[in-house]
Amino acid sequence: xxxxxxxxxxxxxxxxxYEYIEEDLSNKSELLLKYxxxxxxxxxxxxxxxxxxxxxxILEYIDETWPxxxxxxxxxxxxxTARFWAKFAEDKxxxxxxxxxxxxxxxxxxxxxxxxxxxxxxxxHGLGEKKFLGGDTIGLVDLAFFVVAHWLGxxxxxxxxxxxxxxxFPRLDAWIHDFKEVGxxxxxxxxxxxxxxxxxxxxxxxxxxx
Numbered sequence: 001x002x003x004x005x006x007x008x009x010x011x012x013x014x015x016x017x018y019e020y021i022e023e024d025l026s027n028k029s030e031l032l033l034k035y036x037x038x039x040x041x042x043x044x045x046x047x048x049x050x051x052x053x054x055x056x057x058i059l060e061y062i063d064e065t066w067p068x069x070x071x072x073x074x075x076x077x078x079x080x081t082a083r084f085w086a087k088f089a090e091d092k093x094x095x096x097x098x099x100x101x102x103x104x105x106x107x108x109x110x111x112x113x114x115x116x117x118x119x120x121x122x123x124x125h126g127l128g129e130k131k132f133l134g135g136d137t138i139g140l141v142d143l144a145f146f147v148v149a150h151w152l153g154x155x156x157x158x159x160x161x162x163x164x165x166x167x168x169f170p171r172l173d174a175w176i177h178d179f180k181e182v183g184x185x186x187x188x189x190x191x192x193x194x195x196x197x198x199x200x201x202x203x204x205x206x207x208x209x210x
Contacts, residue, residue, distance in 0.1 A: 001025075001042055001043065002146065002147065002151055003042075003043060003055040003146075004042060004043045004055070005146060005188065005189075005190070006043075006055045006056070006058075006059060006143045006144075006146055007043045007045065007055055007058050007059065007062075008020075008188050009138075009143055009146075009184055009185055009188060010058075010059050010062050010063075010071060010143060011062065012184040012187075012188055013069055013071075013138065013184045014062065014066050014068055014069050015068075015069075016062070016066055023042050025041070025042070028040055032044065035051035035053075036051060036053045038053075039053060039054075041053075043055050043058060044058075045058045045061065045062070047061075047065070056086060056090060056140075056144065059071060059140055059143060060072070060140070063140070069137075070139070071134075071139045071140040071143070072134075072139060072140050073134070073135065073139070078135075082134050082139065082140050082141050083140075085122075085133065085134075085141045085144065085145075086140050086141055086144040088118075088121070088122075089141070089144035089145045089147075089148075090144065092114070092117075092118040092121075093118070093144075093145070093147045093148070095111055095114035095115050095118060096115060096147050096148075096151065096152050096155060097147075098110075098111040098114065099111035099112060099114075099115055099155065099159070099163075100155050100158070100159065100199065100202075100203070101206060103206065103207070112161070112163060115152075115163050116163060118148075119148070119163070119164060119169055119172060120169075122145070122148075122172060123169045123170075123171055123172050131175075131178055132175065132178065132179065133145060133175060138179065138182055138185070142175075142179055148164070148172070148176070149175075149176050149179050149180065149185075150176075150180065150189060150190070150192075151195075152164060153176075153192075154192055154195045154196050154199055155199055157196055157199075158196055158199035158200045158203055159203065164176075
């Protein structure tokens with residue numbers, strides 16, 4: 001589950017010890033159904049016997065509960081800007097999955113257009129001169145854009161299409177490299193070869209069911 005990695009990276013970046021419980025979503029456990037009865041999905045954080053659901057909400061909870069190595073800036077205006085871009089990533093990032101699941105030329109072209117608009121907005125606005133999207137260290141915005149950092153590239157390979165070209169998006173391309181070189185990210189990335197095999201197989205199933 002891609003959204004799970006946001007939470008793993010946040011916990012690791014703050015040095016928080018946790019127990020990871022694998023969930024079989026085809027046969028959901030009583031624990032999941034008890035603590036996330038509304039959406040019945042992961043990720044879910046259980047802290048002091050109380051649940052926190054939805055990955056971005058979990059990130060803010062983690063940041064407020066364990067303030068060391070903050071994910072959000074202290075300055076109110078900068079914090080608001082970070083939340084704006086995190087919301088942007090949530091709203092626009094879905095176009096990557098639309099592209100992957102697209103059937104027919106019209107759907108595919110529309111999804112490509114949305115992805116390129118998202119990438120241009122991030123490339124042209126808000127990156128500034130800092131190393132990461134939220135500042136000099138990884139923060140909430142970087143974790144929000146996780147799909148661009150790793151999943152988009154694998155999906156591009158599985159679809160045989162390149163959208164995030166280095167010459168068109170040099171700052172985003174540099175950010176992806178820097179982001180994936182951060183220790184806690186590099187050590188906790190899903191294997192790209194296994195991801196490629198999964199997405200390739202999934203893509204064949206989508207086409208077969210069309």
